[in-house]
Amino acid sequence: MPTYKLTYFNVKGRAEPTRYMFALAGVDYEDERIGGDKWKALKSTLPLGQMPLLYVDGKVFPQSNAIHRYVASELGFYGDTALERLEVDVIMETGLELSPKVAGIFAESDDAKKAELKKQLKEEHIPKTLEKLEKLLKENNGGKGWFVRDKITVADIGVFNMFFDFLPVVLGEQIDLSKFACVKGVIDRLAAEPKIKNWIDTRPKTTM
Ligand SMILES: N[C@@H](CCC(=O)N[C@@H](CS)C(=O)NCC(=O)O)C(=O)O
Incomplete structure (x- = not known):
């Protein structure tokens, strides 16, 4: 299993479905919540300048619905066919x-x-x-x-x-x-x- 880090503001918002799936599957991940100066510094370095982000073995991915579908697919919440x-x-x-x-x-x-x-x-x-x-x-x-x-x-x-x-x-x-x-x-x-x-x-x- 890869290592996962989910990075978002300290809100449920667009990250919560993925957090629910990690919880339901009992999968360990880093639930990183950032704001303030850290966000200002991070924004310009991001693929699309927005969050949430999923890091899979250190590689970063934006777009919440793509993240939900990927995590669902990896953890068995996206159907079998x-x-x-x-x-x-x-x-x-x-x-x-x-x-x-x-x-x-x-x-x-x-x-x-x-x-x-x-x-x-x-x-x-x-x-x-x-x-x-x-x-x-x-x-x-x-x-x-x-x-x-x-x-x-x-x-x-x-x-x-x-x-x-x-x-x-x-x-x-x-x-x-x-x-x-x-x-x-x-x-x-x-x-x-x-x-x-x-x-x-x-x-x-x-x-x-
Ligand atoms: N289509 C993107 C939209 C991402 C988005 O709008 N993110 C907002 C937070 S919910 C954001 O990063 N806002 C700060 C900014 O744009 O500077 C997704 O679903 O992930």
């Missing part, structure tokens, strides 16, 4: 459809417009995405298990991270999953997985 990987990607891309909506909120400086975008996110975009995810989930084992076949994949972890960690921070409230029982089941079961629970209980406490 090309078709399963396609299924995983369908779920991940469906969840990620929310990202531009959230980016729009972060980019908006006018308070009233920001509030309107948050309202749209909460009342339109999130329910629409949850409806799609619920439908896709029900196509596998009637929605009673994980998103793809019978194993936890990065699809489950990505959805978990989006609705458990990320969107509650954006909206300042928990996401209402009451109409999406199958997706809620995935999130509740992942939160209760002993290694995930242990990571949540022991990880650095951060606001986002």
Whole structure:
């Protein structure tokens, strides 16, 4: 197994799905969190000037979703066949459809417009995405298990991270999953997985 170092700001953000996979697989890695002057010095040396970064045996790689997929593939969270990987990607891309909506909120400086975008996110975009995810989930084992076949994949972890960690921070409230029982089941079961629970209980406490 290679040595891994994950470098990011001291937030969950774009690094957390990979941290969850390391936790779930029980793989040792260096969880490097940087900021301030260290970040200023590092930025100009980076492949794309941004984080997160994954160092694999000392070689550095940017782009969070590429990192998640690589780690998933290495640690057994990316399906066993090309078709399963396609299924995983369908779920991940469906969840990620929310990202531009959230980016729009972060980019908006006018308070009233920001509030309107948050309202749209909460009342339109999130329910629409949850409806799609619920439908896709029900196509596998009637929605009673994980998103793809019978194993936890990065699809489950990505959805978990989006609705458990990320969107509650954006909206300042928990996401209402009451109409999406199958997706809620995935999130509740992942939160209760002993290694995930242990990571949540022991990880650095951060606001986002
Ligand atoms: N597409 C990239 C985006 C990376 C990105 O936007 N990183 C932000 C933090 S979440 C960053 O490094 N911001 C500091 C900067 O750009 O100077 C990814 O998914 O990794």
